[in-house]
Amino acid sequence: MTERVKIDEATVAALVADQFPQWADLPITRVRPGGWDNRTFRLGADLLVRMPAAAHYLAQVEKEQTWLPRLAAQLPLPIPAPVAVGAPGEGYTFPWSICAWIEGETVAAAEDLDHVTLAQDLADFLLALHAIDPAGGPPAGPHNFHRGGDPAVYDGQTRAATETLGDQINGAAALALWDEALATRWDRPPVWIHGDVAPGNLLVRNGRLAAVIDFGTCGVGDPACDLAFAWTFLNEAARDTFRQRLGLDDATWLRGQAWALWKALIVVAGAPGVHTRERDLHLRVLRRLGVM
DSSP, rough: OOOOOOOHHHHHHHHHHHHHHHGSSSSSESSSSSOOOOEEEEETEEEEEESSSSGGGGGHHHHHHHHHHHHTTTTTSOOOOEEEEEEEEEEOOOOEEEEEEOOOOTTTTTOOHHHHHHHHHHHHHHHHHHHHOOTOBHHHHSSGGGTOGGGGHHHHEEEEEEEEGGGGHHHHHHHHHHHHTTTOOOOOOOOOEOOOOOGEEEEEEEEEEEOOOOOOOOOOEGGGGGGGGHTTTTOOOHHHHHHHHHHOOOOHHHHHHHHHHHHHHHHHTTTTTOOOHHHHHHHHHHHHHTTO
């Protein structure tokens, strides 16, 4: 397990005061939950400090600074807007970002959401994202944990997790789905992908999708990875709406299932650092996929 650095409000305050004295008097509040790849802190009313939690998340800083302003103008909903980039200091050894604060409640925290409406809003956002010219965009790789690439990169993990879980799941069904998905490929030009469409990265206001945040795993490639949300959160009616509105082919939908399956298997099999609530969520994913 990669060691994650500890970051507190005092460190953030010292970094801001040293590098951005115009904001030195603003209050700093840790955002909870603060994410896995980054630690986040609210800076005053209008800003957010975003700090990589480990070395292998560093590429996200430059990528977001470069690409988010270019993507934002072509999307129907707000996404994070970089305001400044900070340098290492005060014992913190990584570059870091300041972005504009976006008001809203995460889908993870919201109650009584209409899943079908959410599915429609999210599909429309993803269709707009797919329509943006991918030229020069970062292809799948270590910078985004291969999102947008072939899920076969996680073949070893998937098979090992299936073996670990033994008769807790229908291993034959899981591997049949996995193998069928790996036999397919995205054979069209690459498109922009978010890479981590998850309940904590979608903001809602008044019951509607209001913003999409955390583009650390964005890139260009196969959009299948962004379909996993259909099984991690949406109910059956909303999954059907999501699928129809996106209009992607059966093979891409199948690879989306594979991405959801891989993540659920490794979490349930005991990926380090996973909380009980996340494990329970992925148990539900395995049931929705019909392998448990």
